[in-house]
Amino acid sequence: MNETTTNLNDVDMATLHQLVEKYQVDPEAGHSTWSARVQWLGGFRAEAQVRELPPVRADEPTWLAGTDTGPNAVEHLLGALGQCLAVGYAANAAVRGIRIDALEITLRGEIDLPVFLGLAGGNAGYDRINVEVHLDADAPRDQLEELHRHVLATSPVGNTLANPVQVEARLAPAASSD
Amino acid sequence: MNETTTNLNDVDMATLHQLVEKYQVDPEAGHSTWSARVQWLGGFRAEAQVRELPPVRADEPTWLAGTDTGPNAVEHLLGALGQCLAVGYAANAAVRGIRIDALEITLRGEIDLPVFLGLAGGNAGYDRINVEVHLDADAPRDQLEELHRHVLATSPVGNTLANPVQVEARLAPAASSD
Numbered sequence: 001m002n003e004t005t006t007n008l009n010d011v012d013m014a015t016l017h018q019l020v021e022k023y024q025v026d027p028e029a030g031h032s033t034w035s036a037r038v039q040w041l042g043g044f045r046a047e048a049q050v051r052e053l054p055p056v057r058a059d060e061p062t063w064l065a066g067t068d069t070g071p072n073a074v075e076h077l078l079g080a081l082g083q084c085l086a087v088g089y090a091a092n093a094a095v096r097g098i099r100i101d102a103l104e105i106t107l108r109g110e111i112d113l114p115v116f117l118g119l120a121g122g123n124a125g126y127d128r129i130n131v132e133v134h135l136d137a138d139a140p141r142d143q144l145e146e147l148h149r150h151v152l153a154t155s156p157v158g159n160t161l162a163n164p165v166q167v168e169a170r171l172a173p174a175a176s177s178d
Numbered sequence: 179m180n181e182t183t184t185n186l187n188d189v190d191m192a193t194l195h196q197l198v199e200k201y202q203v204d205p206e207a208g209h210s211t212w213s214a215r216v217q218w219l220g221g222f223r224a225e226a227q228v229r230e231l232p233p234v235r236a237d238e239p240t241w242l243a244g245t246d247t248g249p250n251a252v253e254h255l256l257g258a259l260g261q262c263l264a265v266g267y268a269a270n271a272a273v274r275g276i277r278i279d280a281l282e283i284t285l286r287g288e289i290d291l292p293v294f295l296g297l298a299g300g301n302a303g304y305d306r307i308n309v310e311v312h313l314d315a316d317a318p319r320d321q322l323e324e325l326h327r328h329v330l331a332t333s334p335v336g337n338t339l340a341n342p343v344q345v346e347a348r349l350a351p352a353a354s355s356d
Contacts, residue, residue: 038260040281048257050249071228073262079226082216083236084251103218125338160303
């Protein structure tokens with residue numbers, strides 16, 4: 001019997017259940033640390049390296065003085081929010097016995113470029129992000145609405161955005177030239 | 179004369195100057211809208227599509243019930259912050275006549291997985307993100323510190339994280355089955 005192929009939404013429930021049991025006994029074990037290393041490549045190009053995975057490129061569109069070789073950072077941010085919600089839907093639907101047939105999430109937000117360019121005061125970031133979830137699943141609307149609320153409430157990226165984060169950025173000491 | 183190759187930090191200053199002049203006359207033109215479309219691929223895999231660029235993959239590591247085919251969403255988020263800061267450094271250093279020889283940014287944060295898994299209350303997202311900027315540039319330390327403060331203050335992703343964002347997520351009406 002191949003358990004993997006029978007898992008609802010192709011979610012590895014055995015591993016998830018093991019994690020849940022582990023964290024129920026030892027919640028401290030669930031304090032997970034994540035990291036990324038960003039290398040500037042010249043101009044507005046930069047690559048983000050995570051673990052040993054292929055690097056992720058960012059650039060700006062040509063109208064914004066870039067060379068258009070990748071999404072820019074505020075676009076990557078929207079993608080990360082959608083991808084976080086997708087994981088939440090897949091996992092929580094599986095837990096509820098809901099089969100997802102299709103899921104697409106569109107995200108949109110506005111950036112005030114004059115603030116980024118130092119021409120105006122105000123918030124250089126997104127004030128608001130609009131998300132539309134297109135979910136095709138075998139459950140009544142009220143169950144999908146409950147799933148939707150739960151996914152939003154427990155989304156790591158969603159909560160990172162909704163709540164203020166302490167961004168502690170430090171300029172490292174200059175490398176010794178010895 | 180090839181202007182592109184003589185631009186400091188390979189930043190397209192002509193285009194930046196045109197934008198600045200445009201937004202000084204018409205700040206409303208600087209209200210830029212950004213978007214992404216995320217497609218769920220089964221399990222914890224999802225692709226983010228931005229404009230016509232190659233899609234960006236997300237997944238979870240195997241220990242977190244994924245198949246490890248890409249960074250996860252909270253890692254992509256860290257990458258986006260670093261990439262945003264890299265653009266800020268390149269642009270603002272160029273404006274100040276500072277040549278950047280190398281720039282690497284490392285980012286780190288902690289996620290409480292039991293909250294994501296619905297086992298505990300609290301913040302499912304990052305409370306804090308630690309950023310270390312390794313900047314090798316031809317300017318005295320106090321100028322680099324000023325550059326650092328300016329980049330942080332005007333970073334779109336940095337400000338999106340530091341300030342609370344209104345995340346308005348809506349479950350679209352079910353598609354008609356006609």
